[in-house]
Amino acid sequence: MPQPQDKTAAALIRAGLRLPQLRLLLAIADIGQISGAAAQVGMTQPAASRLLAELERTAGAPLFDRHPRGVVLTQAGALLARRARSALRDIATAFAEVDMLASGAGGVVRIGTVTGPGLELVLPLIRDMRVTYPEIEFDVTVDTSDMLAEALFAHRIDFYIGRVLANVNPRDVIVRHIGPEPIALLVRKDHPLLRKTNLTLQDTLAHDWVMQAPGGLLRRAVEAYLLRHDLPPPSRTLSTSSLLLTLGIISDTNVVAPVARSVADVLVSPGRINGDLRILDVAGDMAVDPYGLVSLRDAAPTPAVARIMTLLEDRIRNRAARPG
DNA sequence: GGTAGAGTTGCGAGAAGGCA
DNA sequence: TGCCTTCTCGCAACTCTACC
Numbered sequence: 001m002p003q004p005q006d007k008t009a010a011a012l013i014r015a016g017l018r019l020p021q022l023r024l025l026l027a028i029a030d031i032g033q034i035s036g037a038a039a040q041v042g043m044t045q046p047a048a049s050r051l052l053a054e055l056e057r058t059a060g061a062p063l064f065d066r067h068p069r070g071v072v073l074t075q076a077g078a079l080l081a082r083r084a085r086s087a088l089r090d091i092a093t094a095f096a097e098v099d100m101l102a103s104g105a106g107g108v109v110r111i112g113t114v115t116g117p118g119l120e121l122v123l124p125l126i127r128d129m130r131v132t133y134p135e136i137e138f139d140v141t142v143d144t145s146d147m148l149a150e151a152l153f154a155h156r157i158d159f160y161i162g163r164v165l166a167n168v169n170p171r172d173v174i175v176r177h178i179g180p181e182p183i184a185l186l187v188r189k190d191h192p193l194l195r196k197t198n199l200t201l202q203d204t205l206a207h208d209w210v211m212q213a214p215g216g217l218l219r220r221a222v223e224a225y226l227l228r229h230d231l232p233p234p235s236r237t238l239s240t241s242s243l244l245l246t247l248g249i250i251s252d253t254n255v256v257a258p259v260a261r262s263v264a265d266v267l268v269s270p271g272r273i274n275g276d277l278r279i280l281d282v283a284g285d286m287a288v289d290p291y292g293l294v295s296l297r298d299a300a301p302t303p304a305v306a307r308i309m310t311l312l313e314d315r316i317r318n319r320a321a322r323p324g
Numbered sequence: 325g326g327t328a329g330a331g332t333t334g335c336g337a338g339a340a341g342g343c344a
Numbered sequence: 345t346g347c348c349t350t351c352t353c354g355c356a357a358c359t360c361t362a363c364c
Contacts, residue, residue, distance in 0.1 A: 047353050049331060066330060
């Protein structure tokens with residue numbers, strides 16, 4: 001076998017480098033005898049001798065000094081053995097990672113979600129997954145349903161929790177329905193409405209409101225709810241889709257902000273993001289249209305994605321089964 | 325000189341690959 | 345799919361070298 005001039009991995013493999021040669025090299029290095037090493041790797045001594053000779057020709061240098069009572073690594077042999085041990089360990093690790101990928105215990109899951117379910121469903125799931133499946137990496141996109149649908153069809157996310165709007169052909173997606181998204185009215189903790197007795201929804205309309213731009217899902221749901229209850233839309237409205245800006249305005253002024261109930265629950269919890277906010281208990285059954293878990297019909301999910309979707313569906317079912 | 329370990333060579337069986 | 349070729353590996357036999 002000619003000694004390869006090119007020492008790239010591909011050239012070495014073309015020249016005859018094989019994994020059994022590296023296994024044998026390590027066995028001989030450990031045992032110090034070709035016959036013992038041959039037995040350990042499951043071959044006869046002549047075969048091992050031949051294999052070692054091939055490896056030395058490929059390496060272009062003697063790897064062992066032969067002695068009457070065994071063999072001793074040369075400097076080149078010690079170097080190659082150290083690298084071979086590392087390479088075999090890397091290969092074993094790679095196979096373990098492939099195994100995890102195939103079983104769904106590892107991999108990347110790209111989730112899209114609207115804000116409310118993101119806090120209510122996705123956040124607790126990720127928290128639990130960090131313990132049970134630490135090798136699964138999450139990439140979470142929080143946006144509006146139309147933007148999430150666009151990301152889904154561009155394959156930038158694996159699935160999303162949100163709504164299927166008019167820009168999506170229902171034949172192209174699979175939707176697991178979750179339920180309506182309740183709305184809460186959020187104000188700062190020393191808002192005058194909190195001191196009022198027999199507070200009604202109509203009382204809130206005397207204050208400025210901050211909510212999505214006209215046409216936004218949440219805003220349409222709020223306006224439709226007011227209409228059903230013979231109430232006019234808020235006369236003074238500041239439009240923004242930014243939750244951060246909404247929080248800033250609530251903190252400084254007497255505005256009323258309709259937000260997803262799950263978001264409001266997090267924001268008013270003491271010790272959480274901002275304990276200085278309160279929920280006005282006048283929103284009744286105000287809610288945005290039902291949302292669901294949306295995935296592409298013709299896309300086969302990776303094992304990790306399938307696992308996470310199943311766990312989300314379990315949580316959704318358990319939540320629906322809970323009283324209240 | 326006996327023993328142990330390594331190397332070489334020839335032969336054959338079985339697996340793998342190429343091809344019609 | 346079947347045939348042919350090539351490759352890999354095991355087995356057996358032998359030689360060489362060094363130690364006891």
